[in-house]
Every structure is written in C-alpha cells, then in structure tokens.
Amino acid sequence: MAPETSSPSSSKLASFIHRTHTPHGLKKLRPKKYRTMTDIMARARYAVVEKEDYGGIICEQCGSGDNSEELLLCDKCDNGFHMKCVRPIVVRIPIGTWICPKCSGTKKVTKFSQRKILDFFGIRRVDFKMNLSSPEDVRRRRRRPRPLVVQKKSRRLLPFVPTKDPDRRLKQMASLASALKALNMEFSNHLTYFPGMAPESANQSILENGGMQGLTKEDGETLERCIAMTKQGKFPPLMVVYDSCQGYTVEADGLIKDMTFIAEYTGDVDYLKKRESDDCDSMMTLLLAAESANSLVICADKRGNIARFISGINNHTPEGKKKQNCKCLRYNVDGESRVFLVATRDISEGERLYYDYNGYENQYPTHHFV
Numbered sequence: 354m355a356p357e358t359s360s361p362s363s364s365k366l367a368s369f370i371h372r373t374h375t376p377h378g379l380k381k382l383r384p385k386k387y388r389t390m391t392d393i394m395a396r397a398r399y400a401v402v403e404k405e406d407y408g409g410i411i412c413e414q415c416g417s418g419d420n421s422e423e424l425l426l427c428d429k430c431d432n433g434f435h436m437k438c439v440r441p442i443v444v445r446i447p448i449g450t451w452i453c454p455k456c457s458g459t460k461k462v463t464k465f466s467q468r469k470i471l472d473f474f475g476i477r478r479v480d481f482k483m484n485l486s487s488p489e490d491v492r493r494r495r496r497r498p499r500p501l502v503v504q505k506k507s508r509r510l511l512p513f514v515p516t517k518d519p520d521r522r523l524k525q526m527a528s529l530a531s532a533l534k535a536l537n538m539e540f541s542n543h544l545t546y547f548p549g550m551a552p553e554s555a556n557q558s559i560l561e562n563g564g565m566q567g568l569t570k571e572d573g574e575t576l577e578r579c580i581a582m583t584k585q586g587k588f589p590p591l592m593v594v595y596d597s598c599q600g601y602t603v604e605a606d607g608l609i610k611d612m613t614f615i616a617e618y619t620g621d622v623d624y625l626k627k628r629e630s631d632d633c634d635s636m637m638t639l640l641l642a643a644e645s646a647n648s649l650v651i652c653a654d655k656r657g658n659i660a661r662f663i664s665g666i667n668n669h670t671p672e673g674k675k676k677q678n679c680k681c682l683r684y685n686v687d688g689e690s691r692v693f694l695v696a697t698r699d700i701s702e703g704e705r706l707y708y709d710y711n712g713y714e715n716q717y718p719t720h721h722f723v
Contacts, residue, residue, distance in 0.1 A: 550627075
C-alpha cells in the first residue's frame with residue numbers, strides 16, 4: 354500500500370500555521386535594557402591594578418617627581434600627589450586605598466536647624482534655654498577664705514565660660530555638627546566601649562607604667578561642672594573652621610583663660626596592638642602599660658567631640674612650638690584613665706588651637722604640619 358502524500362496546498366497551510374502560532378510554553382521575550390557606561394562606572398568598585406613601572410610619575414600639583422617615597426597615587430585617576438602638596442595635607446602614607454581630593458569630590462556641608470542641632474547633641478530644649486548662671490553657681494564661684502600664709506601657687510583646672518548669646522552658641526555647635534557629619538562621625542562626649550574592642554575593665558590607671566597623676570577634689574568638681582554644662586548645651590567658646598591646607602581646625606570664639614578645661618578626648622577605646630597597622634590619624638594614647646599588651650588608645654574615627662579637630666604643632670620647627678596653646682593631660686579618675694585638653698596660656702578670640710601630638714610618644718609624623 355502506497356504511503357499517503359500531502360498535497361502542496363496542505364504543506365503551505367501547515368507551514369503557515371507553524372509560523373503564526375507561538376509554541377506552547379514559550380514566553381514572550383522582553384527587549385533587554387542596557388545601562389549607560391557612566392552609570393556602570395559610578396557603581397563599580399575600585400580595583401587597584403599594579404603597573405610595572407611608576408618611575409615617570411610626577412606630582413600633579415608641583416610638577417616634580419622628587420621625593421618619590423612621599424608620592425601618593427590616586428586609586429581612581431592614577432595620578433600622583435606629594436603628601437605635602439595635597440589639600441588638606443596627608444601626614445602619613447595611607448594603608449588602604451586612597452582617592453585624591455579631585456576624584457573624591459566636594460562634600461556637601463550639612464545645614465542644621467535649631468531642633469536638629471539639639472537632637473544631634475542629645476540636648477533637651479528646656480535644658481538649652483536655662484539661664485547661664487544659677488544662684489548655686491554664683492555661690493560656688495565665691496572665693497573661699499584662705500589663711501594668711503604664703504603658699505606655693507597651685508595649678509588648678511578652671512571651668513570654661515560658655516558664650517552668653519544662645520544664637521552664637523548654636524552657631525558654634527552647628528560648626529562642630531557639620532564637621533562630624535562630613536566625616537560620618539557621631540557625637541560622643543565620653544569614652545565608648547564596644548564588643549570586639551577593649552572592654553571597660555581593661556581601662557585601669559594602676560596599669561600605667563610609672564603611675565598616673567590623680568585628679569584632685571577641686572579639679573574633680575571642675576570636671577563635673579563642665580560635664581553638667583555640656584549636657585545643657587553650654588560648650589567652650591569654640592568654632593570648627595575648615596582650612597584648605599590643614600582641614601578641619603578649631604578657633605577660639607571668645608577669650609579662654611590659662612588652665613581652662615577645654616574638652617575630654619573621647620572615642621572608641623581599643624588595644625594599641627590591634628591598631629598598630631591602622632592609618633587612622635586621630636588616635637590618642639589612653640594607657641601606656643608596663644606590659645605592651647595592656648596599652649590602650651582612643652580612636653576618634655567613628656565617634657568623638659571637638660577635641661578630635663584641634664590641630665597639632667610641627668615638632669621640627671621653632672615656629673611650630675610657639676603656636677602651642679593647649680596641652681594633653683592624662684588623669685586617674687576613679688581608677689580609670691582619662692585624657693583632658695587644657696589651655697596652657699590665655700587664648701584670644703580668633704586664635705587657632707594647637708597642642709603637641711607627640712606629648713607622650715614621639716611617633717606621630719608632624720614634619721609636614723604648617
């Protein structure tokens with residue numbers, strides 16, 4: 354029996370049906386969307402690609418290739434910059450990636466309303482509007498009778514005198530809040546302890562190599578008074594000012610007397626040995642123990658206060674040492690080590706604050722400081 358054969362007309366009909374009907378289960382394909390190259394580059398992670406030879410690199414600012422050991426390469430544009438030519442100046446070679454100011458862009462300055470300023474510092478409006486001087490404060494400041502005996506002059510801490518004008522105080526606080534926000538930092542007026550870092554129990558002043566000076570009763574009262582004032586929004590008359598060469602600096606917004614308590618250096622407490630390879634430029638020695646494993650530092654890179662922005666002097670020039678008007682003092686306060694910044698002479702309004710970053714250890718590079 355001969356097999357069945359389809360007619361030419363039936364073949365055309367079958368092919369027509371196959372061409373016009375979608376196969377069962379096949380979804381309709383949507384057109385692909387492509388991102389622009391600008392969007393891809395903006396979202397892409399930085400990758401450092403090593404070149405065989407960087408011998409021809411020169412500084413984009415001064416045009417010189419000298420002092421190659423101080424030339425920094427931007428991990429985005431791959432251009433070179435001397436540490437002293439970058440604005441702000443870079444004091445030490447970064448351990449991780451480094452982006453030049455041009456590639457990092459200008460950071461937007463955050464503006465604060467009165468409510469946001471008080472919220473940022475955790476201050477209640479009721480406390481901020483309180484009178485600067487209460488009758489109790491006036492009585493406390495009265496000079497106590499002293500015996501008519503010649504005594505050696507003692508150097509006692511003085512409480513700071515906040516600005517009387519509340520609007521001016523808000524501007525001072527706003528300058529600090531803007532600086533902290535620009536560095537993605539939180540305000541903290543006390544030492545902080547976090548899991549994975551040094552516990553609070555590790556901060557024992559008795560471990561200090563050679564001992565640590567204790568806080569006298571009078572100085573302790575001054576410290577408590579200053580802490581109470583800050584909780585009411587009454588800070589020292591200071592303004593945080595951005596300098597294109599030095600970065601964030603602190604200037605006196607009123608007269609500050611010699612031996613006036615300025616601020617406590619605050620931040621996260623950690624073991625020194627864990628931070629030896631850290632390029633954080635705001636670490637402060639908290640405890641120098643006989644056993645190096647017990648030494649502690651304060652890291653003001655995530656949390657801190659105005660002490661983090663006070664400038665350091667250049668230890669290599671006579672002019673730099675003349676600028677110093679503050680000093681760093683470590684005290685034993687109730688068995689714990691604390692770090693205070695104190696005025697070493699009268700500081701006039703508009704004067705920039707400086708202290709010696711190498712007051713305890715000569716390890717901070719300051720040869721590029723102004």
